[in-house]
Amino acid sequence: MINTKLPKLWYGGDYNPEQWDEEIWKEDDRLFKLAGIDVATVNVFSWALNQPNEDTYHFAWLDETIDRLYRNGVYVCLATSTGAHPAWMARKYPDILRVDYEGRKRKFGGRHNSCPNSPTYRKYAKRMAGRLAERYKDHPAVLIWHVSNEYGGYCYCDNCAAAFRAWLREQYGSLDALNKAWNTRFWSHHFYDWEDIVVPNALSEEWGGSRTNFQGISLDYRRFQSDSLLECYKLERDELKRFTPDIPVTTNLMGFYPELDYFKWAKEMDVVSWDNYPSLETPFSQTAMTHALMRGLKNGQPFMLMEQTPSVQNWQPYNSAKRPGVMRLWSYQAVAHGADTVMFFQLRRSIGACEKYHGAVIEHVGHEHTRVFRECAELGKELQLLGDRLLDARSDAKVAIIFDWENRWGIELSSGPSVALNYVEEVHKYYDALHRLHIQTDMIGVEEHLERYEVVIAPVMYMVKPGFAERVEVFVSRGGTFVTTFFSGIVNEHDLVTLGGYPGKLRKVTGIWAEEIDALFPDRHNQMVMRSPRGHLEGSYNCGILCDVIHAEGAEVVAEYGSDYYRGMPSLTVNRFGKGKAWYVASSPEARFLQDLMRTICDEHGIEAVLNAPCGVETVRRVKDGQEVTFVLNHTAESAAVPLGDAVYIDLLTGREQQVTCEVPAHGVRILQKLSVH
Missing domain, CATH: 3.20.20.80 (Glycosidases)
Structure with a gap:
């Protein structure tokens, strides 16, 4: 603190x-x-x-x-x-x-x-x-x-070029290792001397700020500049x-x-x-x-x-x-x-x-x-x-979403499959679904321990780094639920494709094989059609951007595509792995689907909303010394009534006791400390 x-x-x-x-x-x-x-x-x-x-x-x-x-x-x-x-x-x-x-x-x-x-x-x-x-x-x-x-x-100056070459020597040890990691036999790019390596910018490998001929060198330059x-x-x-x-x-x-x-x-x-x-x-x-x-x-x-x-x-x-x-x-x-x-x-x-x-x-x-x-x-x-009542209070989330900058760089530098694919936006779709359900959610990195969570979501996990898939398998086998999506498990940390079929090292835990990736134009959609109701999931949902054409390899097919040449093939699967489950969402679905999916998964784990507040009202919880403090934030221009269930609270801003229902004015805030349950 x-x-x-x-x-x-x-x-x-x-x-x-x-x-x-x-x-x-x-x-x-x-x-x-x-x-x-x-x-x-x-x-x-x-x-x-x-x-x-x-x-x-x-x-x-x-x-x-x-x-x-x-x-x-x-x-x-x-x-x-x-x-x-x-x-x-x-x-x-x-x-x-x-x-x-x-x-x-x-x-x-x-x-x-x-x-x-x-x-x-x-x-x-x-x-x-x-x-x-x-x-x-x-x-x-x-x-x-x-x-x-x-x-x-x-920066792309001569100082940076020299420092980049020194950084690469430290990372790879030899030119042979670097040439292999960058796949430099493509387009006659083999390097025979460290001095051959120049910075990747508009004068060499890149154009447009995020397009590159060689993902390996461009990815490493971003790592190097960040370092x-x-x-x-x-x-x-x-x-x-x-x-x-x-x-x-x-x-x-x-x-x-x-x-x-x-x-x-x-x-x-x-x-x-x-x-x-x-x-x-x-x-x-x-x-x-x-x-x-x-x-x-x-x-x-x-x-x-x-x-x-x-x-x-x-x-x-x-x-x-x-x-x-x-x-x-x-x-x-x-x-x-x-x-x-x-x-x-x-x-x-x-x-x-x-x-x-x-x-x-x-x-x-x-x-x-x-x-x-x-x-x-x-x-x-x-x-x-x-005063100090909130200092050092922590989140008690049981759901986490994984975010990774290097994965983001890899997707942004990728030559295909779609310019419409935006990693941050895809991650936000899952966070937004949980947020609308008032489910407390953490954002974590790929190195974070997964054991303290019950549900871990890794949208568009294009790059799977060493050890990640194994940690996911342990997490799921012990009873956790893992959710990943289309365009996952494609490459390793050097942006080299993992051979043997997508989603690469996630194939075992997900129980599926992705044969093709179809990029949809912005005005076109497919459908995710439920085989039968599953929790809150039922009927048909629109999807777009990318559609993975997948085969089940032990996973249960929960929904199928509704149109195009891959109609009837899986679009949503769940694989039992040890004591847990791994879901694969094969396309980018509409918001309604994600809310229904997240509600279904959270119900299976008994993960409840912070409070069941109306649309436009945000609820967040911090915990300190075992004491819960709940924030109720009204982002609308109208007063909102928030049901409090059977708990009794005190509003730390007014000192007034709150029970049954909490009225929150337009753009208003309540900070509620739980006193008891009646």
Whole structure:
């Protein structure tokens, strides 16, 4: 738990006092108290101010800022400022500048503009982290370190090419092993010297950002770039730990951001933090799934909500204001799914450059008489009242969905079978079905232990890594239920096809063989026709995108295709394996089917809804010291009545007892602690 020094849900956000003068600082102090702000993230993009030249460091402004905040009851999340290098550094050391996907050398500008394999960047970023840690190691205001900011973006420069070849040597040991893993006899790509290997971009193997002639090299380059950026994080982290071993270290992630393998990153972070920026039209189940993924990165450990906007954003095509109550609702949604902080970008709006229209607690008008400020202040008071009652509370889910970044990269780089196949969307379809049924669900990685779950779902598990199929077999044989889908078990970790028939190493546990894969055009569908009712499954359901033409090899055929040349062949099977079952969903079905399937499977395991709430109302449970806390979140514009069954609860926000039925206002929240069962 990170909240020991300030034992409550931290409340605050990014603060940029260097953009303002002393009169504004005084007003900030007053307004922060009114809003209940108790944590400020500072020094995020101040490298140029902190280090005006190679040998000079200026921290007086930061000393003054941290001291002033602490005197006024505000702690700090102290960033290392290394998210954007200074102009003098780019001029003097051009190796720090990235080369883009098209092979063009960048000039100074923007942010995340440093090559992760630049010796210059690594030298000065590490040195900056050390200077800060040494200076502030004993300051009582410092709660946590924030390394750089929103890592991302690939580089294709000569430094990266050389580092890539060194990375490949370490991974494969020999060119013979690499040539075999990449299948380089295809198109005369055999490598005779490590220097023959060039980075895969628009000048070599790739085009369009995600299309490639050679999946092996492109997949490895994504692994390498994720590892390279992670090495930069670790360099700074290790410097911070050298001076402050007891202060936790994090960096802010970005949900389902495609370029970095966050499961690998989370192993190196004391706590996961992330930035949540849904649009007005983002399904709230998708936001819930992203929170669950952030929780799942570190085996269910609570995370930090590092950024969200109090109202508008500035970088989406349509930047709608959050309607009254929605900021509070979405803040508590984060807490419900595992956040132990509620923080914003930003505390005061900038007056220039690209973020001047990004929302803030303190708007450009500069006073507290705005709707946004009033809502922020009200939330601040509630979080003070909640104290530490929710800190370190965990999920008690019995259902888990597997997500894997390398599997995602493999699918996105695949030449076929359909441009309509989107891994994240397919995963969300299953999460959304469970979410609508109010079934508590975790998001986990392929290395996670499966034993604590009763149902594990692996949608579109295209890439099966060593040991995964065997762990699934053990899980199912002991009584678990495993669900996988079309386009699963196709390749190994090098993106080489597993011979012997799809779904490869999952063939034994699923009891089926997939002979063909049919890609359907967007305006065409097939049907999954039930042979007979099974649980909540009955009748016929539409399906599309891909249809696996499969044969049962011991599995029971539950549904068949309704049309085309494979009419009458299996579209849904279940295989008894030891004490458990493995389901195979051979196509991408409509939402109604997935809800019926998930309800059927959960009923078989006795897995019940958190609460049987109406459509548009989300229910989530956290457990601490054996005590259940249930969040009821109304995402609709109308009041909703939620039946509570035979339990008696107390609403932690109002102190009122709740039983039989709980009324939740439009965009309202109830946080219910179970007292007893009558």
